[in-house]
Amino acid sequence: MTCNHYEKQYSDYLDGLLDQESGDEIRFHLNGCARCQTKVGDMERSISALRGLPTVATRPEFDQVLKSRLHTARTQALYAVPFWVSIKEFLSEVALFTRHRTVQMVFTTSLLLTIFVISGLSSYREEPRSANLAIPAFIDQELAAWDIISPIPYESELAPEMAISLVSHIVPQNTPVAILDNVIVKYPRPLNNNAVLTITTMDAVAPDAQTSLESPLASTTPQQRLEAGTSANQHFNLNMSPLPVVNGYLPGGMPLNSSRIQVMKRLTRPASQIKRIRISF
Amino acid sequence: MTNYVATATAEKVQPDVYDQLTATDELLFSQVQREDMHAFDMIVSRYKTRLYNCVYRMVNNAENAEDLVQETFLRVYKNRHNYQATSHFSTWIYTIALNLARSELRKRKRRQFFSLNSSTYEDSNTEGFDLPDTSAGPSEHLEHSELGRAIQKAIDQLPIKYRTVIILRDVQELSYEQISEILACPTGTVKSRVNRARIRLQEMLRQWQIEA
Numbered sequence: 001m002t003c004n005h006y007e008k009q010y011s012d013y014l015d016g017l018l019d020q021e022s023g024d025e026i027r028f029h030l031n032g033c034a035r036c037q038t039k040v041g042d043m044e045r046s047i048s049a050l051r052g053l054p055t056v057a058t059r060p061e062f063d064q065v066l067k068s069r070l071h072t073a074r075t076q077a078l079y080a081v082p083f084w085v086s087i088k089e090f091l092s093e094v095a096l097f098t099r100h101r102t103v104q105m106v107f108t109t110s111l112l113l114t115i116f117v118i119s120g121l122s123s124y125r126e127e128p129r130s131a132n133l134a135i136p137a138f139i140d141q142e143l144a145a146w147d148i149i150s151p152i153p154y155e156s157e158l159a160p161e162m163a164i165s166l167v168s169h170i171v172p173q174n175t176p177v178a179i180l181d182n183v184i185v186k187y188p189r190p191l192n193n194n195a196v197l198t199i200t201t202m203d204a205v206a207p208d209a210q211t212s213l214e215s216p217l218a219s220t221t222p223q224q225r226l227e228a229g230t231s232a233n234q235h236f237n238l239n240m241s242p243l244p245v246v247n248g249y250l251p252g253g254m255p256l257n258s259s260r261i262q263v264m265k266r267l268t269r270p271a272s273q274i275k276r277i278r279i280s281f
Numbered sequence: 282m283t284n285y286v287a288t289a290t291a292e293k294v295q296p297d298v299y300d301q302l303t304a305t306d307e308l309l310f311s312q313v314q315r316e317d318m319h320a321f322d323m324i325v326s327r328y329k330t331r332l333y334n335c336v337y338r339m340v341n342n343a344e345n346a347e348d349l350v351q352e353t354f355l356r357v358y359k360n361r362h363n364y365q366a367t368s369h370f371s372t373w374i375y376t377i378a379l380n381l382a383r384s385e386l387r388k389r390k391r392r393q394f395f396s397l398n399s400s401t402y403e404d405s406n407t408e409g410f411d412l413p414d415t416s417a418g419p420s421e422h423l424e425h426s427e428l429g430r431a432i433q434k435a436i437d438q439l440p441i442k443y444r445t446v447i448i449l450r451d452v453q454e455l456s457y458e459q460i461s462e463i464l465a466c467p468t469g470t471v472k473s474r475v476n477r478a479r480i481r482l483q484e485m486l487r488q489w490q491i492e493a
Contacts (some may be wrong), residue, residue, distance in 0.1 A: 011476035017457075039483070046483040049432055050451035058333050058347055066325065066351045073355055 003029075003036050010040050014047060283337045308372035314361050318336060325354055328371075331453065339382040340389075343438050349385060353378040372462045379463065386441055394451045435485040443478035450475050 006029050012018050013026050030037050097103060306327070312320035332353060337346035356375055356377050357364075364373055413422075449460045457475075461468040 007480070008473070008476060012472060012481050017472075039480075042478050042483045042487055046432075046486050047451050049428060049486070050447070050482075051454065053338075053429060053432060053452060055330065056334055056337055056343070058329055058350070059343075062329065062351070063325070063346060066354055069351060069355055070321075070358060073359060077359075243412065 003033060007039070010036075010043055014044055067206060108268070294363045307366050310361070310364060310370050311366070314359070314364070315417050320436070321358060324357075324370075328374055329354075332374065332408055335448055335453055336378055336382045338387055338436060339379070339444060341433055345385060346382075349381045350378065353382055356381075368462065369459075372459065373451075375463045376465075383441055383445070431486065431489045433481075435482050436488070438485060439478060439481060443474060443481065447478040447482060451479075457493070 006026055009018060009026060010020065013023060018026065030040060098107070304323075309320045309323055313324065329350060332350045333346055336353075337343060337350050340346055340349065347425065353374065357374055364370070379394065410463045436447065439447065445464065446460060449455045449463065450457070455463075457468050457471050
């Protein structure tokens, strides 16, 4: 056993709290260890010095000061109003105040304003960007496909009755994959024959990236069959996601790492890059 | 009306309740709970010196100590209906006094920190980071002996948790069980803290003896 082990028990030893066996053990150790003997002696002396500290007395005016403080506290307690009473009083004051016509008007106006602002905020939706694409009026529906190259000149060449309107879905900036859905195609009158709607996207890959990436955003041409007699206001979910990013691999087996994702993010253009909309009969 | 009721109940109780020797603290305080101010005066006279000595040794400032003891009695009075006789009254009153003393020490520590930070570079550079002596003048007349001053200085240098236990154990001479009740921690913890505090104190006092 080391001195450190016994050191923990010196306090109990001096307080007489150890049992016979432990006390004997310590006594035995102290007989053979001069250092610990000094330590215990010092500790004993410091304990008796602490116990011998003179008792300090309060000043004579202590009681008087305490009495006056107590008196103040008791008086405050006597006159203290319970909190529910003060709440009740406050509410009755408010009730009296609200009887004034001006207060009522101000209150109603502010309430209405608040409701108006809140409802305005909650119903706010970001308007989708839209591009009105026109079909040259001279193209006969029966003869040829509607072939619209985007972007095309605006209002001057618009033939309202032949307009196809495209509402492109808003794609968040910097998404690696351009997803086109929610395309609304409007055409002037119900179709006589079945047709196929084809939307071709732009090739979004810059030439310098083609060497490293195997054209992951190359254009695709999803098609939609249009039944004869359908209404002139069709709503398509075309799901034009050209790049299925699955399991961390690009098409062609190239592993997808973070640097590649960075490259793709830089190359991606907004989703409204429609190259061509064609309705063929 | 209240006074009348208070006197009426005071008359009904057993006659030995005001006996300074036989009445227990709990019995006296039950009278205080019945708005008996005479019983409260007796409680004050029983505890003021004990608490004052304890708090004075903690904060080492006579004025502060008196103020804290008065605050303790005020809190005891204000919370008289919250006291439950399941614990000893002495434990309760000591707990309140020590909490006040400890929060005073913490406040003081913060003040010292800020005053150190606000001192100029030259000021702090001359004497290192010696803290300003916060023990005010009145404490000087209380410590007549050189040893007494040395002990108080040593106590001041102990961390608060050691200071508390050593004062309760060796100055107030309370039992370990009482201390563990007051501090709401196990007796084993109290014992080991007392041991460590004694070792530190003894080392500091030895240093003082060598220097002297």
